[in-house]
Amino acid sequence: MELWFTEKQTPELGITCKVKDVLHTEKSQYQQIAVLDTYQFGRLLALDGIIQTTICDEFVYHEMIAHVPLFTHPNPKRVLVIGGGDGGAIREVLKHKSVEAAYLAEIDGRVVEVSKQYLPEISCALDDPRCHVEIGDGIKFVQEHKGEFDVIIVDSTDPIGPAVGLFHQEFYRSLYDALSDNGLFVAQTESPFYNAGLISDIYRSISEVFPITRLYLAHVPTYPGGMWSFTIGSKSYDPIDVRIDVKGMDMCYYTPELHKAAFVLPEFVKNIIKGGL
Amino acid sequence: MELWFTEKQTPELGITCKVKDVLHTEKSQYQQIAVLDTYQFGRLLALDGIIQTTICDEFVYHEMIAHVPLFTHPNPKRVLVIGGGDGGAIREVLKHKSVEAAYLAEIDGRVVEVSKQYLPEISCALDDPRCHVEIGDGIKFVQEHKGEFDVIIVDSTDPIGPAVGLFHQEFYRSLYDALSDNGLFVAQTESPFYNAGLISDIYRSISEVFPITRLYLAHVPTYPGGMWSFTIGSKSYDPIDVRIDVKGMDMCYYTPELHKAAFVLPEFVKNIIKGGL
Amino acid sequence: MELWFTEKQTPELGITCKVKDVLHTEKSQYQQIAVLDTYQFGRLLALDGIIQTTICDEFVYHEMIAHVPLFTHPNPKRVLVIGGGDGGAIREVLKHKSVEAAYLAEIDGRVVEVSKQYLPEISCALDDPRCHVEIGDGIKFVQEHKGEFDVIIVDSTDPIGPAVGLFHQEFYRSLYDALSDNGLFVAQTESPFYNAGLISDIYRSISEVFPITRLYLAHVPTYPGGMWSFTIGSKSYDPIDVRIDVKGMDMCYYTPELHKAAFVLPEFVKNIIKGGL
Amino acid sequence: MELWFTEKQTPELGITCKVKDVLHTEKSQYQQIAVLDTYQFGRLLALDGIIQTTICDEFVYHEMIAHVPLFTHPNPKRVLVIGGGDGGAIREVLKHKSVEAAYLAEIDGRVVEVSKQYLPEISCALDDPRCHVEIGDGIKFVQEHKGEFDVIIVDSTDPIGPAVGLFHQEFYRSLYDALSDNGLFVAQTESPFYNAGLISDIYRSISEVFPITRLYLAHVPTYPGGMWSFTIGSKSYDPIDVRIDVKGMDMCYYTPELHKAAFVLPEFVKNIIKGGL
Structure with a gap:
């Protein structure tokens, strides 16, 4: 199944990775918090759609x-x-x-x-x-x-x-x-x-x-x-x-x-x- | 216009960049050769869809x-x-x-x-x-x-x-x-x-x-x-x-x-x- | 967060829709079964990555x-x-x-x-x-x-x-x-x-x-x-x-x-x- | 080469098609005009990124x-x-x-x-x-x-x-x-x-x-x-x-x-x- 998360690193450049599962999403008082399970990097934490950290790197x-x-x-x-x-x-x-x-x-x-x-x-x-x-x-x-x-x-x-x-x-x-x-x-x-x-x-x-x-x-x-x-x-x-x-x-x-x-x-x-x- | 070139760096990871123009494509005896003009990196050379070099980096x-x-x-x-x-x-x-x-x-x-x-x-x-x-x-x-x-x-x-x-x-x-x-x-x-x-x-x-x-x-x-x-x-x-x-x-x-x-x-x-x- | 599901309807054509949540995925004896919650169509059922049905249509x-x-x-x-x-x-x-x-x-x-x-x-x-x-x-x-x-x-x-x-x-x-x-x-x-x-x-x-x-x-x-x-x-x-x-x-x-x-x-x-x- | 044109038909839905060549792009007085050659539809005319017509349909x-x-x-x-x-x-x-x-x-x-x-x-x-x-x-x-x-x-x-x-x-x-x-x-x-x-x-x-x-x-x-x-x-x-x-x-x-x-x-x-x- 082609389910991909894309972070626009600039308006004209993105990193895109294939997603196994969405473990969590919420809108906190400050930002959108998401934990995705990806094939390449394992679980990753994204805040407002920006990758913060991944299990792999x-x-x-x-x-x-x-x-x-x-x-x-x-x-x-x-x-x-x-x-x-x-x-x-x-x-x-x-x-x-x-x-x-x-x-x-x-x-x-x-x-x-x-x-x-x-x-x-x-x-x-x-x-x-x-x-x-x-x-x-x-x-x-x-x-x-x-x-x-x-x-x-x-x-x-x-x-x-x-x-x-x-x-x-x-x-x-x-x-x-x-x-x-x-x-x-x-x-x-x-x-x-x-x-x-x-x-x-x-x-x-x-x-x-x-x-x-x-x-x-x-x-x-x-x-x-x-x-x-x-x-x-x-x-x-x-x-x-x-x-x-x-x-x-x-x-x-x-x-x-x-x-x-x-x-x-x-x-x-x-x-x-x-x-x- | 949303025209993007994506290189799958691995089967589960890609880099994607917005394209201004396709300057050249051909199938040579050995590979597909393409020169794209991108917003982020300027002109880039791709062989079989893999970025080889770009003007910017x-x-x-x-x-x-x-x-x-x-x-x-x-x-x-x-x-x-x-x-x-x-x-x-x-x-x-x-x-x-x-x-x-x-x-x-x-x-x-x-x-x-x-x-x-x-x-x-x-x-x-x-x-x-x-x-x-x-x-x-x-x-x-x-x-x-x-x-x-x-x-x-x-x-x-x-x-x-x-x-x-x-x-x-x-x-x-x-x-x-x-x-x-x-x-x-x-x-x-x-x-x-x-x-x-x-x-x-x-x-x-x-x-x-x-x-x-x-x-x-x-x-x-x-x-x-x-x-x-x-x-x-x-x-x-x-x-x-x-x-x-x-x-x-x-x-x-x-x-x-x-x-x-x-x-x-x-x-x-x-x-x-x-x-x- | 840019999380999109893409179905390649042909090798050169796709439909892509923004995903709110992955409700379920499994590999059954016959196929991959997925239920995604999408912004456009609500929940949708995909088998081997092909949309079968959606709540909206x-x-x-x-x-x-x-x-x-x-x-x-x-x-x-x-x-x-x-x-x-x-x-x-x-x-x-x-x-x-x-x-x-x-x-x-x-x-x-x-x-x-x-x-x-x-x-x-x-x-x-x-x-x-x-x-x-x-x-x-x-x-x-x-x-x-x-x-x-x-x-x-x-x-x-x-x-x-x-x-x-x-x-x-x-x-x-x-x-x-x-x-x-x-x-x-x-x-x-x-x-x-x-x-x-x-x-x-x-x-x-x-x-x-x-x-x-x-x-x-x-x-x-x-x-x-x-x-x-x-x-x-x-x-x-x-x-x-x-x-x-x-x-x-x-x-x-x-x-x-x-x-x-x-x-x-x-x-x-x-x-x-x-x-x- | 993965070069795709995507039209966001709504903010949460897109059609995406593989591009063979960019035949023409310009910014006219009124809009961006583009003619793309696509694998699926042949040549297509897009105005401000929206498909207007294609040779095939x-x-x-x-x-x-x-x-x-x-x-x-x-x-x-x-x-x-x-x-x-x-x-x-x-x-x-x-x-x-x-x-x-x-x-x-x-x-x-x-x-x-x-x-x-x-x-x-x-x-x-x-x-x-x-x-x-x-x-x-x-x-x-x-x-x-x-x-x-x-x-x-x-x-x-x-x-x-x-x-x-x-x-x-x-x-x-x-x-x-x-x-x-x-x-x-x-x-x-x-x-x-x-x-x-x-x-x-x-x-x-x-x-x-x-x-x-x-x-x-x-x-x-x-x-x-x-x-x-x-x-x-x-x-x-x-x-x-x-x-x-x-x-x-x-x-x-x-x-x-x-x-x-x-x-x-x-x-x-x-x-x-x-x-x-």
């Missing part, structure tokens, strides 16, 4: 958004994830033994509930005693916590709809204030192929707030172009100058060598960054 | 398939490209001043003609006096030339149809014989996400023939998963231990640092390689 | 396959439906008060069960005391009953897979034998636009067995081309020479006048029939 | 929009076609020997030119000496001609964009005035399955202006649902009470018997009409 995004900043900080104890209601980032964060408390500030409680029900492999750590789930506005949560977090991970949806405020400089200033003295944050910052202007703006905005700004890349096959960027703003630790010990941690994408290689950018990506400075 | 593939092996060899004079009838690899090869002669062995002369007509930005160097276009079977061409080439680039289509013989160990042995004493070759070797078994087999096959085997990656948004692999078989020079001078060469993706970073593999790709050994 | 097909033959016979008492596991034809048959017994010979018991669960508006009459559901091979069922039915309705899938035997002359001979002295049968006989050769063959086959053969048309929007044909083989009653009283019967498509108008064929359809004679 | 629409009104009038001498820039209606009109002059009032001259170039089978009669092509606003053309035409054919696009004024009662009054004493007009009036409300409104509007209003149907596989409606407003001749002689005229769909059968409506279409009265 989630390891790339979640390992890279979590371990790069957490290994940059020599002793991360308190970590905040904004967005990330599927729990994948939290799962990776809690692989770090130094972490004493991991907060999840997700605006849409239904994403958390649906992920717990349909994506247990991803959401499993949300019930860990070190994890504290706060359903509410991440921007407000950040404003109400000063100097508290060693690492903040902004695991947001695209800069449309509920996530739009997470891409403004004002928000990066709040992150600065919410971080501890030597803290750092990372945000997912879209595709260099299709969102060059946005990346350029974000990089400049962050570098006006933080002394150290770094962009790195990973291969996420279900995201537009398959090349995804993450940007770090850091108060003192430089992510490309770190010592990493992954002993006892089980990973499928991240390695200490890849941590560094991910910051080596193609010429055109370097130019995107320069374009904003 | 061709720089990634062509720079990475050419400069990594050519900078690995300290003084490449004679270079052979097998396949690659669009001329993009040749264009990058000829950016190297040391190169005295670049041969293109393409089985389908119509691909060359169509590329010259519709993709001049890519095919431009095919008329360079250092370039020699040989229309014919690449396997036979290799067998008839012994010890002649410093670098061979296997820029083939997928391992179905006319290109299937280019993925066999017997062919790698022919490449060994066709290379000069310290020569090396590179082949495009598909997607780690979707062709793990194939990559595993190729890596083992090559490593049984060549003393040095190395796999590297690049981000090609129009190829399945956006992550593409290339594998090098080398008689003596190791591609990760090179000195590179790109002075005066104009590139959009390749940099000397990226040359090395491209060989730093995600854990799951390392495991694909190990799986074959 | 089922009235056309079921009224036209049942009432035309039943009003042609002046006093139909025993009726057989072959195929038609969704129950729609039976529902219409049982609107005729003269009918004492309606048999359903459906090869795939799962179609009946799934229709009862998900399409109650269509399958409702399967539990009527006058209805007898026989799960099994319709061809064999017909062979085992001689002279028993006043009207037989062949409500089959397309002539591929399990239904292929229902389009052979041998089967039409069995139908002749299974009919009572003045009995008649009707079969759904595909699209004049896309299956001209098949219609031509069927018409000739039937006319070699039955003294009266007649083809009529109806508008079914979810079937290829929207124009659907039905062919009657009759021992003595001519469907275009009937008196019809629909008093007390509730219908949305069929009317006594339309009964006759449905036999008035476009010139090209007349030529399809002539082509086979 | 155009005979249905053009015969039915022309011959029903022209055979209703006992002696049509002067005929006006509004829209219909492809020339198909004119071609059928000129099959009537009584016709002395056929005017085409098409707002978009590019449709006429493109049809002449790419659809000669359809546009062939536009060069007939009895045919007069007037490029301009049909509404204005009608207002400027009083009592002149025996038959007017409104062969418009859908009631969006340039054609919207052709579906208003004010326009029907202008048609009344432009017709000769016993004249009549016909308009294509969309799909009973998908545009019930519109048909209902049109029927009432016309019946408030003309003493005789009649709706008839035809099977057009490339139009939504495959069932298409036409509505006639007539000053004195009733289209269901006519004598027809098609001697010497070559037709593929229309027959004198079908002329009458086309006015026999399914129950739900009768209810659509009643709903507006």
Whole structure:
């Protein structure tokens, strides 16, 4: 049976995958939430029709958004994830033994509930005693916590709809204030192929707030172009100058060598960054 | 008008892009050749319905398939490209001043003609006096030339149809014989996400023939998963231990640092390689 | 969310409709059975990816396959439906008060069960005391009953897979034998636009067995081309020479006048029939 | 190569057909004009992405929009076609020997030119000496001609964009005035399955202006649902009470018997009409 889900990654480009079953759909207060079972990627979570994560390739995004900043900080104890209601980032964060408390500030409680029900492999750590789930506005949560977090991970949806405020400089200033003295944050910052202007703006905005700004890349096959960027703003630790010990941690994408290689950018990506400075 | 071209990258996954115009279609002796003008990628060349190259992202593939092996060899004079009838690899090869002669062995002369007509930005160097276009079977061409080439680039289509013989160990042995004493070759070797078994087999096959085997990656948004692999078989020079001078060469993706970073593999790709050994 | 079901009506033509939910999918002994909830047509039943019936337009097909033959016979008492596991034809048959017994010979018991669960508006009459559901091979069922039915309705899938035997002359001979002295049968006989050769063959086959053969048309929007044909083989009653009283019967498509108008064929359809004679 | 054209017939329903070639696209002053060569239907003309006519099925629409009104009038001498820039209606009109002059009032001259170039089978009669092509606003053309035409054919696009004024009662009054004493007009009036409300409104509007209003149907596989409606407003001749002689005229769909059968409506279409009265 020809049943296909298509995500328009741009108005003129789509990814389309064959669907085995629709496990769940609902319209929450914030967005349409869907869990589809696909032949290629297994179960996938889509918000407003945009693929957020899939059973098959989630390891790339979640390992890279979590371990790069957490290994940059020599002793991360308190970590905040904004967005990330599927729990994948939290799962990776809690692989770090130094972490004493991991907060999840997700605006849409239904994403958390649906992920717990349909994506247990991803959401499993949300019930860990070190994890504290706060359903509410991440921007407000950040404003109400000063100097508290060693690492903040902004695991947001695209800069449309509920996530739009997470891409403004004002928000990066709040992150600065919410971080501890030597803290750092990372945000997912879209595709260099299709969102060059946005990346350029974000990089400049962050570098006006933080002394150290770094962009790195990973291969996420279900995201537009398959090349995804993450940007770090850091108060003192430089992510490309770190010592990493992954002993006892089980990973499928991240390695200490890849941590560094991910910051080596193609010429055109370097130019995107320069374009904003 | 909703006119879309869809490439089924796997039976259950597709990339779909909006088409402005069909510039050319024909059934050659070997395959269906099409040039479409798309909104997202500009003109694209498809062979048997599979995207080979597009105006917008061709720089990634062509720079990475050419400069990594050519900078690995300290003084490449004679270079052979097998396949690659669009001329993009040749264009990058000829950016190297040391190169005295670049041969293109393409089985389908119509691909060359169509590329010259519709993709001049890519095919431009095919008329360079250092370039020699040989229309014919690449396997036979290799067998008839012994010890002649410093670098061979296997820029083939997928391992179905006319290109299937280019993925066999017997062919790698022919490449060994066709290379000069310290020569090396590179082949495009598909997607780690979707062709793990194939990559595993190729890596083992090559490593049984060549003393040095190395796999590297690049981000090609129009190829399945956006992550593409290339594998090098080398008689003596190791591609990760090179000195590179790109002075005066104009590139959009390749940099000397990226040359090395491209060989730093995600854990799951390392495991694909190990799986074959 | 862009989730679309596409039926390839021919290798080069499709109908595609947006899906709200997948209510059921299974692989039965005979075929893939799916019930989808669509925005345009409501719930629809697809067998091996081919739309069989939808909540929104089922009235056309079921009224036209049942009432035309039943009003042609002046006093139909025993009726057989072959195929038609969704129950729609039976529902219409049982609107005729003269009918004492309606048999359903459906090869795939799962179609009946799934229709009862998900399409109650269509399958409702399967539990009527006058209805007898026989799960099994319709061809064999017909062979085992001689002279028993006043009207037989062949409500089959397309002539591929399990239904292929229902389009052979041998089967039409069995139908002749299974009919009572003045009995008649009707079969759904595909699209004049896309299956001209098949219609031509069927018409000739039937006319070699039955003294009266007649083809009529109806508008079914979810079937290829929207124009659907039905062919009657009759021992003595001519469907275009009937008196019809629909008093007390509730219908949305069929009317006594339309009964006759449905036999008035476009010139090209007349030529399809002539082509086979 | 998977190159498909999809027309969204409604926001939740599409027809999709495989494309061999794009013969022409342009943005005229009024609309996007495209001629595609498709595997299923041969060449097709699409305006703003909506299929207007195809080589394979155009005979249905053009015969039915022309011959029903022209055979209703006992002696049509002067005929006006509004829209219909492809020339198909004119071609059928000129099959009537009584016709002395056929005017085409098409707002978009590019449709006429493109049809002449790419659809000669359809546009062939536009060069007939009895045919007069007037490029301009049909509404204005009608207002400027009083009592002149025996038959007017409104062969418009859908009631969006340039054609919207052709579906208003004010326009029907202008048609009344432009017709000769016993004249009549016909308009294509969309799909009973998908545009019930519109048909209902049109029927009432016309019946408030003309003493005789009649709706008839035809099977057009490339139009939504495959069932298409036409509505006639007539000053004195009733289209269901006519004598027809098609001697010497070559037709593929229309027959004198079908002329009458086309006015026999399914129950739900009768209810659509009643709903507006």
